[in-house]
Amino acid sequence: MSGPGVRRTTWAALRARRRALGRLAAWSAVEALPALLGGALVARAVDRGFLAGQFGTGLAWLAGLAAAVLVGAAASGRVYRSLGAVVEPFRDDLAARVVWGALRDATRAGGRADSASVARLTHQVEVVRDTFGGLLLVVRGFLFTAGAALLGLFALAPPLAGAVAAPLLVGLAVFAASLPAMVAHQRAQVSAGERLGRSAASALAGHRDVVACGAQERVVSDVDRRVTAQADAERTLARMAALRSLSLGVGGWLPVVVLVLAAPWLVRQGLSAGAVLGALVYVTTGLQPALHAVVQGVGGGGLRYAVTLDRILRTSPPPGPAPLPSTRPAADGAPATDGDAGPATRSDAASSPPAAGPAPRTGPAGEAGSVPPAVALRGLTFRYGPHARPVLTDLTLTVAAGEHVAVVGPSGAGKSTLAALVSGLVPPESGTVHLAGVPTAGTAPQELARLRVLLPQEAYVRTGSLGDNLRYLHPGVDDATVLAAVRTLGAGPLLSRLGGLDADLDPAALSAGERQLVAAVRAYLAPAPLVILDEATCHLDPTLEATVEHAFAHRGGTLVVIAHRISSATRARRVVVFDGDRPLVGTHDDLLLRSPVYRELVGHWEDVAPPARVPLGRP
Numbered sequence: 208m209s210g211p212g213v214r215r216t217t218w219a220a221l222r223a224r225r226r227a228l229g230r231l232a233a234w235s236a237v238e239a240l241p242a243l244l245g246g247a248l249v250a251r252a253v254d255r256g257f258l259a260g261q262f263g264t265g266l267a268w269l270a271g272l273a274a275a276v277l278v279g280a281a282a283s284g285r286v287y288r289s290l291g292a293v294v295e296p297f298r299d300d301l302a303a304r305v306v307w308g309a310l311r312d313a314t315r316a317g318g319r320a321d322s323a324s325v326a327r328l329t330h331q332v333e334v335v336r337d338t339f340g341g342l343l344l345v346v347r348g349f350l351f352t353a354g355a356a357l358l359g360l361f362a363l364a365p366p367l368a369g370a371v372a373a374p375l376l377v378g379l380a381v382f383a384a385s386l387p388a389m390v391a392h393q394r395a396q397v398s399a400g401e402r403l404g405r406s407a408a409s410a411l412a413g414h415r416d417v418v419a420c421g422a423q424e425r426v427v428s429d430v431d432r433r434v435t436a437q438a439d440a441e442r443t444l445a446r447m448a449a450l451r452s453l454s455l456g457v458g459g460w461l462p463v464v465v466l467v468l469a470a471p472w473l474v475r476q477g478l479s480a481g482a483v484l485g486a487l488v489y490v491t492t493g494l495q496p497a498l499h500a501v502v503q504g505v506g507g508g509g510l511r512y513a514v515t516l517d518r519i520l521r522t523s524p525p526p527g528p529a530p531l532p533s534t535r536p537a538a539d540g541a542p543a544t545d546g547d548a549g550p551a552t553r554s555d556a557a558s559s560p561p562a563a564g565p566a567p568r569t570g571p572a573g574e575a576g577s578v579p580p581a582v583a584l585r586g587l588t589f590r591y592g593p594h595a596r597p598v599l600t601d602l603t604l605t606v607a608a609g610e611h612v613a614v615v616g617p618s619g620a621g622k623s624t625l626a627a628l629v630s631g632l633v634p635p636e637s638g639t640v641h642l643a644g645v646p647t648a649g650t651a652p653q654e655l656a657r658l659r660v661l662l663p664q665e666a667y668v669r670t671g672s673l674g675d676n677l678r679y680l681h682p683g684v685d686d687a688t689v690l691a692a693v694r695t696l697g698a699g700p701l702l703s704r705l706g707g708l709d710a711d712l713d714p715a716a717l718s719a720g721e722r723q724l725v726a727a728v729r730a731y732l733a734p735a736p737l738v739i740l741d742e743a744t745c746h747l748d749p750t751l752e753a754t755v756e757h758a759f760a761h762r763g764g765t766l767v768v769i770a771h772r773i774s775s776a777t778r779a780r781r782v783v784v785f786d787g788d789r790p791l792v793g794t795h796d797d798l799l800l801r802s803p804v805y806r807e808l809v810g811h812w813e814d815v816a817p818p819a820r821v822p823l824g825r826p
């Protein structure tokens with residue numbers, strides 16, 4: 208029915224619970240009592256009771272049938288209890304496997320668990336549990352009920368057993384023959400659902416990145432393609448249901464037709480009317496419902512079981528020793544080993560992309576003269592709702608073209624809000640934002656994208672080639688420039704691991720740090736003169752983060768870094784600190800004297816990780 212892993216795991220689960228299975232079989236046999244006796248008791252009730260004019264005798268035989276039904280119903284309760292003893296431990300084993308796999312992946316991804324995939328896998332474990340239980344129920348139900356009905360039929364009228372068993376076997380054969388195709392379509396449907404989920408989740412997680420890049424239409428069309436693919440897979444699966452109906456028709460209804468057509472001949476051969484009626488009882492109350500249940504159960508839940516378990520087995524390794532934190536991937540943990548990647552040794556000229564990035568910078572304010580500032584905020588006030596506390600009140604700030612500014616502050620102070628306002632992603636309640644002299648209010652997204660690049664914490668990486676992703680904001684840029692940017696940002700090991708610029712990217716297979724690195728190179732290559740990094744390097748280790756910031760600091764143009772490490776602030780020429788109601792602006796040393804919040808942040812950061820005090824910003 209499915210891959211060897213599924214079969215092996217299923218058999219192992221069953222073998223490990225032999226005792227519980229034995230109990231299940233015993234209670235199933237008792238439960239099948241009405242199926243075994245039903246036809247025979249009805250035959251006797253008719254022949255020896257009602258047709259013989261013995262009404263009471265007929266009722267007595269039927270009372271026997273009622274007793275058998277009661278015994279069967281009582282056994283059903285025990286069946287469910289035994290079923291739980293087989294299914295629940297299997298579910299626990301799978302859950303342990305999934306949790307272990309998630310821990311392993313989280314460790315590799317740099318300490319952050321992928322909550323979406325954990326939720327998906329946990330949901331899949333529940334699907335496997337339910338479908339495994341359902342499958343066991345219908346398969347053993349079929350074996351015991353159909354077996355009992357055939358046995359009873361054979362005892363009642365041996366030639367009839369053969370006439371009924373033949374179409375039943377043909378129906379089962381049709382069903383079994385269609386199973387591989389059904390499994391394949393079911394697998395396609397599950398994969399399509401997963402691809403859709405991944406695509407939608409990464410689009411939602413990276414929505415700021417998507418909007419900042421003006422990539423909404425492209426992302427919508429990506430997700431739309433996935434939706435269509437999933438709908439197609441669902442439709443194909445629905446068409447396969449016709450095969451199930453065919454096997455039910457042949458195996459369940461053909462025996463009834465055979466019996467009805469053969470009845471006159473059988474009676475002429477000496478078979479009693481009660482026996483014919485009893486045979487019909489065996490077919491319609493035993494064989495037919497059992498076949499129906501097994502075909503629907505295996506063709507529906509059984510397929511889901513096989514495909515879903517297969518997914519779990521592929522994505523979650525069997526539990527083993529705890530994952531080691533030293534298995535960091537190249538992108539997150541890559542030290543600056545590729546000759547020219549070290550921040551302290553690279554020259555400005557070497558790290559400036561020749562044909563990408565912004566026009567040459569004009570230097571900090573003062574020398575700018577007629578050049579408008581890169582960012583000019585005037586009387587900026589913003590709140591998230593009419594009754595919310597203002598996040599920013601009357602903020603005025605100028606960042607000169609070519610300047611490198613860090614923004615720091617406690618969590619929730621408003622740093623990301625400031626980044627969104629500066630990028631023009633949200634309009635201020637009052638005040639103005641100008642980028643290179645252009646007001647963000649009323650400026651089209653495409654025009655804003657030419658002025659600035661915002662790199663948020665959750666980077667969006669689309670499916671397609673690595674090269675396509677890196678060129679997204681500068682489509683015409685040549686390979687040499689892209690490769691130079693990759694080296695400058697320390698993404699060489701990632702490029703090698705992925706197999707070059709033409710390699711296809713599976714965004715879900717990248718760690719959060721790798722996605723940030725791809726987005727950083729993409730932003731680095733953009734022609735926009737202003738780069739805003741909003742905790743955009745938080746998943747990189749400090750060395751790689753320094754490499755990336757160093758690259759941006761020497762890229763040309765203006766750099767605003769929403770900092771999450773003190774090293775970013777010490778690298779910047781000026782620091783904006785959210786201290787109380789009004790942000791303070793100054794140099795690192797200046798703010799150490801003036802701002803208690805800044806002193807506190809620096810103290811906290813230094814406790815966590817001593818800053819690398821290599822001055823990487825521009826002089």
Ligand SMILES: Nc1ncnc2c1ncn2[C@@H]1O[C@H](COP(=O)(O)OP(=O)(O)OP(=O)(O)O)[C@@H](O)[C@H]1O
Pocket residue numbers: 591598616617618619620621622623624625
């Ligand atoms: N979409 C939103 N709707 C309502 N309130 C919001 C929204 N986004 C942020 N806030 C609130 O605005 C304030 C500033 O949030 P913001 O994310 O800008 O802070 P931050 O300094 O970037 O924090 P962190 O360092 O934790 O990211 C916080 O009180 C936050 O709860």
